[in-house]
Amino acid sequence: MTQTQTLPHWDMSVVYPSLTSTEFIQGYTRLTQSITELSELFDTYKIQEHPALTLDEKLVQIFERVLTRFNAVLDEEKTLTTYVLCFITTNSQDDVAQARLSELQQWQVKLATLSTRFTAWIGSLDVEYLIKHSQAAQEHAYILLHAKTQATHLMSPQEEMLATELNVSNGAAWSKLHSNISSQIKVPFTRDGQTQELPMSVIRNLASDPDRDIRRRAYEAELAGWKQVAVPLAAAMNSIKGEVNTLMERRRWDSALDSALFNNSIDQQTLAAMLSAAREAYPDLRRYLHLKARRLGLSRLAWYDLFAPLEVDEKEWDFAEARRFIVKQFGSYSERLASFADRAFQEQWIDAEPRPGKSGGAFCISLRADESRILANYKPSFDAVSTLAHELGHGYHNLNLAHRTALQQTLPMTLAETASIFCETIIRQAVLRNANKQEQIAILEASLQDACQIVVDISSRFLFEQRVFEKRKQRELSVEELNTIMLDAQRETYGDGLDQTQLHPYMWAVKGHYYSTYDSYYNYPYMFGLLFGTGLYAQYQQDPETFKRGYDDLLSSTGLADAATLAARFGIDLRSEDFWRSSLNIIRKNVDRFEELLNEK
Structure with missing residues (x-):
């Protein structure tokens, strides 16, 4: 039996037996009734903007009733939506799941409209009075203050309702098109004399094949695959960025970036400090790329060499071994973390098999309660083990948020990577402790590969998105223009670290995060997460017991304060370049160690 055949699929039957089951239909019906009843509650209490509204004891009671019900409905919606998405992300050709999602989206529009009404209502209230006189408001203080500011950027109620309703057939529809097209691409590829139509996810996995000719041909096949679908994906990109630009202007944001920073609970000063420190680190990460090229016997890496393994005989990690190792090493931090990981494996929370119609990459999504x-x-490599640990870290974060309300669980992307980077680091450090020289080289290379992606490649994607947003204000952009902007951004960031003639012009088509009206500028939060998580791990090493006493609470509080306030709990100043440099210095030391190992005889 092959490795692929033994990889697990997740178990969704613990929620509902199937998408066509009586239980699912009942759950769907309950959700629609709950949203309808919530809408009636909002109408009864006139939950919308009221400039002359005066707070008193009766209004505080109304607020608490509305807040409690709103949180409950959001919980219901999350579970049902996640359940449906789990079928689509593992098989985008599942017509039943696609139909259920389409039906569900109509109700999500109604819920989004109610959310906007709630924000406008909070904007009308004396929030300080509310926090002082209501325990529930105190527990949601940050969310309420955040909503009060957000309310100043709302259009009129009628315009907001129209924008929400139209998003189903505009931004969300274009996003769905990207997801469906990208997950269903099949590319002809010849190997061992046989030509097969391979899913794009499998083709992209060949980027880590030890045979350079296979990597090169897979890269060429991938580019050809994206070229075939570039016109509709460019239309999706143009439509989404155009919609966001229009809405940002109407909502009185200076730019999409300003809105994204607000939603991610950081400010321009924090972003500028982080990006400045990242630019300083480009030469060190390019040095890593030169070292890798030398090790591979190349004058310079091509794009298709970025994920090349250095050692053909690198240790293979089958899934069962990865499971044992992760649980054991998580236990070196805490029994709670290890028990969580063991439960995730035992209860079949993980879908690990690559297959046609399945989304590429990896992610973790909250389902219900602490699940x-x-x-x-x-694939049987340390990189895949590291990715698995990373996603389990997200799950552990969800575990620590489980006792919070739905609104309190809404965390910014900047803080969403905190636990995942921490867990990934635990695994890497554990492997390095017992590794021989060749294994150390492979592990450090995997770590630096990730760092290069998150610091250098993420920077290129940030530059790309920034320029597309700006140019889209004037007109739509062609496929060739999108390719050129992407290549220019890659040249600026990778510099001489890569062969400038062998880059990836279609990276804008690859990354699904570009195709969302709600998650503009998804790029920099990943860099934030890596460097913030790295800095936290350094603090853990300095004083493990003190760190452990505050860490789980930090994770549970990521929806209750801005990033700077939470970081200050650990003595971190996010607006200072020094903090970001200190995290990047850890990466620099890894480059130094990597170089030492390569130079040893």
């Missing part, structure tokens, strides 16, 4: 679901496209 998550993890999608991976596992």
Whole structure:
């Protein structure tokens, strides 16, 4: 039996037996009734903007009733939506799941409209009075203050309702098109004399094949695949960025970036400090790329060499071994973390097999209470083990948020990577402790590979998105223009670290995060997460017991304060370049160690 055949699929039957079951239909009906009743509650209490509204004891009671019910409905919606998405992300050709999602989206529009009404209502209230006189408001203080500011950027109620309703057939529809097209691409590829039509996720996995000719041909096949679908994906990109630009202007944001920073609970000063420190680190990460090229016997890496393994005989990690190792090493931090990981494996929360129609990459999504679901496209390598640990870290974060309300669980992307980077680091450090020289080289290379992606490649994607947003204000952009902007951004960031003639012009088509009206500028939060998580791990090493006493509470509080306030609990100043440099210095030391190992005889 092959490795692929033994990889697990996640178990969704614990929620509902199937998408066509009586239980699912009943759950769907309950949700629609709950949203209808919530809408009636909002109408009864006139939950919308009221400039002359005066707070008193009766209004405080109304607020608490509305807040409690709103949180409950959001919980219901999350579970049902996640359940449906789990079928689509593992098989985008599942017509039943696609139909259920389409039906569900109509109700999500109604819920989004109610959310906007709630924000406008909070904007009308004396929030300080509310926090002082209501325990529930105190527990949601940050969310309420955040909503009060957000209310100043709302259009009129009628315009907001129209924008929400139209999003189903505009931004969300274009996003769905990207997801469906990208997951269903099949590319002809010849190997061992046989030509097969391979899913794009499998083709992209060949980027880590030890045979350079296979990597090169897979890269060429991938580019050809994206070229075939570039016109509709460019239309999706143009439509989404155009919609966001229009809405940002109407909502009185200076730019999409300003809105994204607000939603991610950081400010321009924090972003500028982080990006400045990242630019300083480019030469060190390019040095890593030169070292890798030398090790591979190349004058310079091509794009298709970025994920090349250095050692053909690198240790293979089958899934069962990865499971044992992760649980054991998580236990070196805490029994709670180890028990969580063991439960995720035992209860089949993980879907690990790459297959046609399945989304590429990896992610973790909260399902219900303290349960998550993890999608991976596992291959028997340490990189895949590291990715699995990373996604389990997200699940552990969800575990610590489980006792919070739905609104309190809404965390910014900047803080969403905190536990995942921490867990990934635990695994890497554990492997390095017992590794021989060749294994150390492979592990450090995997770590630096990730760091290069998150610091250098993420920077290129940030530059790309920034420029597309700006140019889209004037007109739509062609496929060739999108390719050129992407290549220019890659040249600026990778510099001489890569062969400038062998880059990836279609990276804008690859990354699904570009195709969302709600998650503009998804790029920099990943860099934030890596460097913030790395800095936290350094603090853990300095004083493990003190760190442990505050860490789980930090994770449970990521929806209750801005990033700077939470970081200050550990003595971190996010607006100072020094903090970001200190995290990047850890990466620099890894480059130094990597170089030492390569130079040893």
